[in-house]
Amino acid sequence: MFCFQCQETAKGTGCTIKGVCGKTENVANLQDLLIYTLKGIAVYAVQARELSIVRPDIDKFIMESLFCTITNANFDKNRFVERIQEGLSLREGLKQEIIKAGGTIPADLHDAATWNVPVDQFDAKAASVGVLATENEDVRSLRELLTYGLKGMAAYAEHAYNLEYQESGIFAFIEKALAATLNDTLEAGDLVALVLEAGKHGVDVMALLDKANTTTYGNPELTKVNIGVRNNPAILISGHDLKDLEELLIQTAGTGVDVYTHGEMLPAHYYPAFKKYDHFVGNYGNAWYKQDKEFDSFNGPIFLTTNCLVPPKDSYKDRVYTTGVVGFEGVKHIPDRADGKAKDFSALIAHAKSCSAPTEIETGEIIGGFAHNQVLALADKVVDAVKSGAIKRFFVMAGCDGRMKSRDYYTDFAKALPQDTVILTAGCAKYKYNKLNLGDIGGIPRVLDAGQCNDSYSLAVIALKLKEVFGLDDVNKLPISYNIAWYEQKAVIVLLALLYLGVKNIHLGPTLPGFLSPNVAKVLVENFGIAGISNVEDDLKLFMA
Numbered sequence: 258m259f260c261f262q263c264q265e266t267a268k269g270t271g272c273t274i275k276g277v278c279g280k281t282e283n284v285a286n287l288q289d290l291l292i293y294t295l296k297g298i299a300v301y302a303v304q305a306r307e308l309s310i311v312r313p314d315i316d317k318f319i320m321e322s323l324f325c326t327i328t329n330a331n332f333d334k335n336r337f338v339e340r341i342q343e344g345l346s347l348r349e350g351l352k353q354e355i356i357k358a359g360g361t362i363p364a365d366l367h368d369a370a371t372w373n374v375p376v377d378q379f380d381a382k383a384a385s386v387g388v389l390a391t392e393n394e395d396v397r398s399l400r401e402l403l404t405y406g407l408k409g410m411a412a413y414a415e416h417a418y419n420l421e422y423q424e425s426g427i428f429a430f431i432e433k434a435l436a437a438t439l440n441d442t443l444e445a446g447d448l449v450a451l452v453l454e455a456g457k458h459g460v461d462v463m464a465l466l467d468k469a470n471t472t473t474y475g476n477p478e479l480t481k482v483n484i485g486v487r488n489n490p491a492i493l494i495s496g497h498d499l500k501d502l503e504e505l506l507i508q509t510a511g512t513g514v515d516v517y518t519h520g521e522m523l524p525a526h527y528y529p530a531f532k533k534y535d536h537f538v539g540n541y542g543n544a545w546y547k548q549d550k551e552f553d554s555f556n557g558p559i560f561l562t563t564n565c566l567v568p569p570k571d572s573y574k575d576r577v578y579t580t581g582v583v584g585f586e587g588v589k590h591i592p593d594r595a596d597g598k599a600k601d602f603s604a605l606i607a608h609a610k611s612c613s614a615p616t617e618i619e620t621g622e623i624i625g626g627f628a629h630n631q632v633l634a635l636a637d638k639v640v641d642a643v644k645s646g647a648i649k650r651f652f653v654m655a656g657c658d659g660r661m662k663s664r665d666y667y668t669d670f671a672k673a674l675p676q677d678t679v680i681l682t683a684g685c686a687k688y689k690y691n692k693l694n695l696g697d698i699g700g701i702p703r704v705l706d707a708g709q710c711n712d713s714y715s716l717a718v719i720a721l722k723l724k725e726v727f728g729l730d731d732v733n734k735l736p737i738s739y740n741i742a743w744y745e746q747k748a749v750i751v752l753l754a755l756l757y758l759g760v761k762n763i764h765l766g767p768t769l770p771g772f773l774s775p776n777v778a779k780v781l782v783e784n785f786g787i788a789g790i791s792n793v794e795d796d797l798k799l800f801m802a
């Protein structure tokens with residue numbers, strides 16, 4: 258195996274024996290083969306679009322399959338074998354449809370578009386199609402950067418899709434870009450252009466998801482979220498999918514079972530539509546990587562709607578349920594919606610009733626709900642505070658949390674920030690400082706949480722609005738610094754989206770991606786001022802200069 262798609266990759270260069278995330282060699286190889294299969298399908302999908310052949314099932318399959326391969330989403334080898342088989346059959350069907358429509362299948366197609374072996378040879382096939390099959394390290398780096406951006410894009414597209422929002426331009430780009438990663442005639446410059454184009458579609462998909470979420474559930478608003486517990490049995494829901502949450506809240510209402518959020522589901526509390534459920538009690542615990550302790554003390558069933566799943570400990574494995582793209586061998590899986598009906602959570606609810614109430618691990622409240630609409634409602638206050646000098650600088654500290662000790666930097670950085678600065682955050686990175694009680698500036702909290710990682714879009718909307726209010730011609734002239742923490746591939750698309758919007762001098766940590774070759778890193782440094790982090794003191798001086 259060789260995998261270097263996330264921040265925790267072994268030695269910063271690549272996992273080769275087993276994933277630091279817990280992914281086995283077998284699953285890593287099958288993920289490679291699935292991605293290879295998707296690239297082959299994409300070759301036909303591009304041609305099919307030219308012939309006006311519409312195949313929503315193919316778009317959906319590619320989107321979900323990409324999402325399955327995101328770090329900490331799916332560890333179940335059987336699910337990958339099934340997907341590869343389904344992919345091969347979809348690929349053949351699409352090819353036949355192209356022929357029927359009068360298209361000519363080129364004779365010199367890439368192996369990805371023609372290979373087929375029996376299941377018992379999948380592992381052997383996978384060995385020749387992984388990341389290292391691309392020998393030139395810069396081309397490899399750009400192909401992977403693009404592919405990881407597509408994974409993030411697919412994840413956000415999938416959430417929007419679940420709320421019945423989709424855009425064909427996003428699918429068309431995903432397919433075009435996947436096919437392009439097979440094209441040996443493309444040079445580094447062409448791939449850089451595609452990476453930047455991915456940023457544009459990243460903005461589009463986040464805007465689409467924002468529309469889907471806010472149209473369906475209302476605009477997030479200033480909310481105090483309880484972090485203590487009540488005395489009822491309960492279900493803990495994690496991941497990012499709001500549709501799953503909605504259906505769970507409806508089905509648990511009146512059953513005596515409470516619902517709590519974990520990790521990236523915390524921002525669900527900010528939506529008006531979920532406030533009417535008084536059994537939607539609060540948030541339990543912290544970011545994803547602490548689940549090995551927090552799932553234990555929660556006592557009730559835990560429901561993972563998307564990443565981030567950590568291989569469950571035996572002590573609570575029988576209480577874990579997955580759904581959608583998430584999977585783990587031996588863990589119960591809630592089937593997808595069929596015939597327009599909601600998912601069936603009766604097993605989860607029955608399980609919860611047999612469990613004791615959660616053990617309290619903390620008490621109090623956290624504040625959030627500062628997505629674009631709420632911040633813009635406060636715009637006058639914010640603008641006045643900037644003009645009067647009460648707020649000197651904003652720090653965008655969005656992104657991810659993770660288990661590496663070096664991430665303590667972000668807690669220390671938040672603590673060390675001067676009192677006249679405000680943190681704008683989104684994603685699970687917030688858990689590094691959202692319980693520090695950093696105070697407020699004239700009623701504006703010093704930590705403004707916009708929501709999940711996908712709500713980083715809100716931060717861009719806020720920045721663009723401030724640029725307009727202050728009459729600036731460049732978003733980089735605002736008193737905003739970017740000190741972003743990354744972990745997995747959704748952070749990659751968020752980063753590319755910010756670059757597309759013209760944001761410069763983003764600092765990325767705790768380490769720069771292992772998949773950036775020295776030359777590709779140089780392009781990002783020279784054109785966009787991307788930089789790593791050093792230590793709190795030096796970085797603060799740099800940012801405040």
Ligand code: FSO
Nearest residue numbers: 521657684685710747748
């Ligand atoms: Fe991921 Fe980051 Fe949102 Fe976290 S980008 S790691 S758990 O913020 O979740 O998907």
Ligand code: SF4
Nearest residue numbers: 260263266272276278
């Ligand atoms: Fe390693 Fe990250 Fe890949 Fe897991 S996802 S195998 S930790 S690089």
